[in-house]
Amino acid sequence: MYTLIGVTPSRAFRVKWLLEELGQPYEQINAGPHSPEALEHNPSGKIPALVDDGAVLTDSTAIMTYLADKHDGMTFKAGTLGRARQDGFTNLILDEFDAVLWSAARHSFILPKDKRVPEIKDTLKWEFAEAQSRLVAQMGDGPFLMGDRLTIADVVLGHCLGWAITAKFGITEPRLSDYLNTLKVRPAYKAARAS
Known part of the structure; x- marks a missing residue:
């Protein structure tokens, strides 16, 4: 299960939408930018962040690229x-x-x-x-x-x-x-x- 940090009306929506498209389970921590929860997962305080098996990923596009590659969906294969x-x-x-x-x-x-x-x-x-x-x-x-x-x-x-x-x-x-x-x-x- 993934943990998504960020309120929906933000770039966190992109990650949330992709997780739904991929059919992946996740929990969401509704944290705004620079909130204690955001700062805990990203020193810049920016959202979204995604926690996967203890690793924290930041930047919505980087997170989406990772998820799409990992689950082989919503993307073309790298190198094509x-x-x-x-x-x-x-x-x-x-x-x-x-x-x-x-x-x-x-x-x-x-x-x-x-x-x-x-x-x-x-x-x-x-x-x-x-x-x-x-x-x-x-x-x-x-x-x-x-x-x-x-x-x-x-x-x-x-x-x-x-x-x-x-x-x-x-x-x-x-x-x-x-x-x-x-x-x-x-x-x-x-x-x-x-x-």
């Missing part, structure tokens, strides 16, 4: 062209979706007030819209980023699209709205959101 393409999508999403949303969050409520630049959010929203059109141009014909196969890249993108709606960035590409709706009806997505 499919994996290289999947990793390319994952890194693009982290760089152009996650990083933009994180910058907006930092300038909204994370940084000290005297360090925030609220005006940057207009530029970040423009960047986010541009990234959406570039991503859609790279998507194939299937329902997921890798065609008919759901991978961890889809989990990261699905989380970022939901985050964008919450942050009032919005989704400007109709294909991505349809894509997110496809993800939201998955039983594992619903189970991860519900608990």
